[in-house]
Amino acid sequence: MFEDKWPSMRPIILKLLQQEPVTQTEWQELFYSVHLVCLWDEKGPPKVKEALKDDIMDFIKQAQQRVLSHQEDQALLKAYIAEWRKFFTQCNYLPTPFRQLETSLAGKTSTSVQKKAQNEESIVRKLMLDSWNQSIFMDIKKRLQDSAMKLVHAERNGEAFDSQLVIGVRESYVNLCSNPDDKLQIYRDNFEKAYIASTESFYKMKAPQYLQVNGVQSYMRYADSKLREEEQRAQKYLESCSGSVQVLTDCCVNVLVTNFKSTILAECAGMIKTNETEKLQLMFKLMDRVLEGIAPMLRDLEDHIINAGLADMVGAADIITQDSEKYVERLLELFHQFSLLVKQAFNDDPRFLTARDKAYKHVVNDTQVFRLELPSKQMAGLKSQPESKCPELLANYCDMLLRKTPLSKKLTSDEIESKLRDVLLVLKYVQNKDVFMRYHKAHLTRRLILDTSADSEKEENMVEWLREVGMPADYVNKLARMFQDIKVSEDLNQQFKEQYRSTRGSIADSINIKILNAGAWARGSERVTVSLPLELEDYIPEVEDFYKKKHSGRKLQWYHHMSNGTITFSNAIGRFDVDITTFQMAVLFAWNQRPLEKIPYENLRLATELPDPELRRTLWSLVAFPKLKRQVLLYSSEVQSPKDFNENTSFWVNQEFALVKNGKLQKRGKINLVGRLQLSTERSKEEDNESIVQLRILRVQEAIIKILKMRKRITNAQLQTELVDILKNMFLPSKKMIKEQIEWLIEHKYMKRDEDDINTFIYMA
Numbered sequence: 001m002f003e004d005k006w007p008s009m010r011p012i013i014l015k016l017l018q019q020e021p022v023t024q025t026e027w028q029e030l031f032y033s034v035h036l037v038c039l040w041d042e043k044g045p046p047k048v049k050e051a052l053k054d055d056i057m058d059f060i061k062q063a064q065q066r067v068l069s070h071q072e073d074q075a076l077l078k079a080y081i082a083e084w085r086k087f088f089t090q091c092n093y094l095p096t097p098f099r100q101l102e103t104s105l106a107g108k109t110s111t112s113v114q115k116k117a118q119n120e121e122s123i124v125r126k127l128m129l130d131s132w133n134q135s136i137f138m139d140i141k142k143r144l145q146d147s148a149m150k151l152v153h154a155e156r157n158g159e160a161f162d163s164q165l166v167i168g169v170r171e172s173y174v175n176l177c178s179n180p181d182d183k184l185q186i187y188r189d190n191f192e193k194a195y196i197a198s199t200e201s202f203y204k205m206k207a208p209q210y211l212q213v214n215g216v217q218s219y220m221r222y223a224d225s226k227l228r229e230e231e232q233r234a235q236k237y238l239e240s241c242s243g244s245v246q247v248l249t250d251c252c253v254n255v256l257v258t259n260f261k262s263t264i265l266a267e268c269a270g271m272i273k274t275n276e277t278e279k280l281q282l283m284f285k286l287m288d289r290v291l292e293g294i295a296p297m298l299r300d301l302e303d304h305i306i307n308a309g310l311a312d313m314v315g316a317a318d319i320i321t322q323d324s325e326k327y328v329e330r331l332l333e334l335f336h337q338f339s340l341l342v343k344q345a346f347n348d349d350p351r352f353l354t355a356r357d358k359a360y361k362h363v364v365n366d367t368q369v370f371r372l373e374l375p376s377k378q379m380a381g382l383k384s385q386p387e388s389k390c391p392e393l394l395a396n397y398c399d400m401l402l403r404k405t406p407l408s409k410k411l412t413s414d415e416i417e418s419k420l421r422d423v424l425l426v427l428k429y430v431q432n433k434d435v436f437m438r439y440h441k442a443h444l445t446r447r448l449i450l451d452t453s454a455d456s457e458k459e460e461n462m463v464e465w466l467r468e469v470g471m472p473a474d475y476v477n478k479l480a481r482m483f484q485d486i487k488v489s490e491d492l493n494q495q496f497k498e499q500y501r502s503t504r505g506s507i508a509d510s511i512n513i514k515i516l517n518a519g520a521w522a523r524g525s526e527r528v529t530v531s532l533p534l535e536l537e538d539y540i541p542e543v544e545d546f547y548k549k550k551h552s553g554r555k556l557q558w559y560h561h562m563s564n565g566t567i568t569f570s571n572a573i574g575r576f577d578v579d580i581t582t583f584q585m586a587v588l589f590a591w592n593q594r595p596l597e598k599i600p601y602e603n604l605r606l607a608t609e610l611p612d613p614e615l616r617r618t619l620w621s622l623v624a625f626p627k628l629k630r631q632v633l634l635y636s637s638e639v640q641s642p643k644d645f646n647e648n649t650s651f652w653v654n655q656e657f658a659l660v661k662n663g664k665l666q667k668r669g670k671i672n673l674v675g676r677l678q679l680s681t682e683r684s685k686e687e688d689n690e691s692i693v694q695l696r697i698l699r700v701q702e703a704i705i706k707i708l709k710m711r712k713r714i715t716n717a718q719l720q721t722e723l724v725d726i727l728k729n730m731f732l733p734s735k736k737m738i739k740e741q742i743e744w745l746i747e748h749k750y751m752k753r754d755e756d757d758i759n760t761f762i763y764m765a
Contacts, residue, residue, distance in 0.1 A: 064135055267283070328426065399443035402455070
């Protein structure tokens with residue numbers, strides 16, 4: 001059968017090998033002949049295979065002669081690629097008619113042919129490729145590869161050529177591998193290795209030269225463009241599914257960037273300082289590909305923010321220490337400036353945002369420009385730990401925005417809201433938030449009592465925003481309670497006025513009482529004695545009776561230092577309404593019966609019953625009020641400060657008192673002398689700072705117990721971490737404070753140390 005059919009099959013096979021046209025009839029004839037031989041001739045399949053092999057070998061030998069006739073490498077490469085292309089195309093067509101042969105040789109029935117064809121390479125194709133490999137490729141692959149690398153080298157130097165020449169060499173490597181387990185082995189060991197080595201040696205020579213001639217900044221542009229270029233080239237010339245492109249990219253990063261890492265990074269600090277965002281963006285892009293490339297940039301950014309921020313603060317110290325508005329605006333300006341730098345230079349990369357936050361926190365909590373001295377030990381007033389005054393100034397700024405001040409009057413509602421939001425933004429970075437809360441509450445108390453809020457809706461919004469930024473709930477709830485108290489108090493006031501209008505006439509209308517809850521409002525224990533004017537003294541029991549009828553079992557305590565009123569001052573020049581504190585009122589009423597007398601300090605003390613420090617402050621506010629050209633009181637023997645008043649200093653009412661506007665005396669007018677006097681007594685300042693520390697101690701104890709209750713036993717390190725986590729929204733406890741409180745709790749049997757490990761604590765119920 002084979003002997004009959006082969007003579008007619010062979011010319012068609014040769015035509016296919018030569019890539020000559022084959023008619024449809026011949027193509028179908030070939031299928032049929034193979035089928036017949038394999039089915040009807042027992043020895044047919046091996047004979048066909050042998051005959052086919054001979055023909056393929058003959059064809060390859062001719063091709064080999066054509067290729068090897070070229071001595072010059074480039075010509076050899078071109079000839080080889082032309083022959084290889086032709087042959088490789090046939091490797092896809094020629095095996096098709098011999099499917100039946102493969103089945104017969106494998107001894108399978110024809111049904112499993114489909115699966116087999118999918119899983120394994122066909123016998124004929126393998127035969128063709130193996131023959132080509134042994135006859136041609138094995139002998140000249142080194143020469144081909146070297147020629148291909150020379151072409152790539154030429155391309156890097158800007159010369160043009162047919163890229164198919166290099167791609168063909170790669171295809172030969174990939175397709176001529178006879179190892180069934182790793183198809184890419186020959187390619188990897190030869191072509192990929194040579195390609196990467198030639199790339200590396202090319203840039204090892206070029207890169208240092210370029211850097212030396214052009215400097216770092218233009219070298220970065222060079223490196224970036226070459227990395228992109230090489231990546232594109234690798235996608236063209238290297239096998240895509242083999243991971244070669246990644247290997248090559250890593251190699252390029254190594255020669256172009258890693259080798260010059262320190263030289264490039266040396267420029268970073270200067271660029272940050274001069275705000276060269278485009279160059280920084282490029283540096284970031286390059287360094288992000290290098291191991292540990294970003295860390296030095298983060299350090300440079302942090303150092304810049306800390307140094308620039310502090311230098312800015314110290315430079316403007318004269319202005320900002322006097323003016324909390326300027327201080328907060330300066331801080332915000334710095335924050336926006338640094339944020340813009342991170343956005344433009346580093347695309348808001350999370351690592352750089354974290355560095356910005358860390359450094360900005362340092363600026364906000366720095367104590368060079370502002371110090372808030374807090375006593376560090378109870379009653380040991382000598383030692384104190386300085387803290388940033390930032391939270392106090394932030395609270396003052398909020399007060400300026402929320403109170404009726406020139407600042408809040410010139411701003412629109414939206415502007416005020418955006419400025420308050422800005423304050424909260426800075427507050428996020430403040431460590432001692434508890435100080436902010438204390439001052440914010442003091443200002444709020446003052447605004448609510450003196451009724452000086454610019455916008456009550458904003459006030460209540462602010463409380464909610466504080467809740468949103470994570471202020472402790474108990475603190476925020478107290479603020480909310482203060483607003484409720486004011487509303488309830490207004491109703492009570494109204495009822496009281498209606499009840500007493502009939503008996504007391506007009507004076508009932510001019511008196512306002514605020515009955516507030518001590519739990520939410522009380523600030524320290526201080527209540528100051530003062531001898532009130534009779535008109536007011538008579539009112540007190542009536543208010544108490546009225547309140548007891550409404551609420552039995554509640555006790556009223558009078559906080560005179562929080563109270564204030566308005567008096568009318570008449571003299572020869574005119575009539576003036578003066579807003580004053582209760583203490584100022586007590587002092588001025590001493591002259592009510594004897595307006596022209598001079599009264600010595602000692603007599604005033606007896607008349608008003610005010611404690612010495614309060615009396616001195618009150619008198620000073622009446623003899624040296626900064627906004628007045630003409631003071632309400634005059635005194636003899638000039639002194640520099642209220643501390644210098646002595647028992648014999650005499651005071652008298654200034655009969656020439658008047659308001660002066662633009663150099664003219666006014667006959668009528670209103671002046672507010674309350675100012676900042678209200679709500680804080682001399683003692684309360686120290687008490688405030690001490691109570692901050694006292695509260696911190698309690699918070700630390702409370703948090704330690706909370707953690708131990710949950711964990712039952714915990715190591716020292718873990719306890720410190722969890723403690724900071726719980727307290728970070730209020731303040732950062734110092735290691736010393738934590739240690740002292742742990743000792744106190746152990747001493748008082750709330751917890752104990754583990755007997756085997758002194759660094760482990762156990763909760764004692």
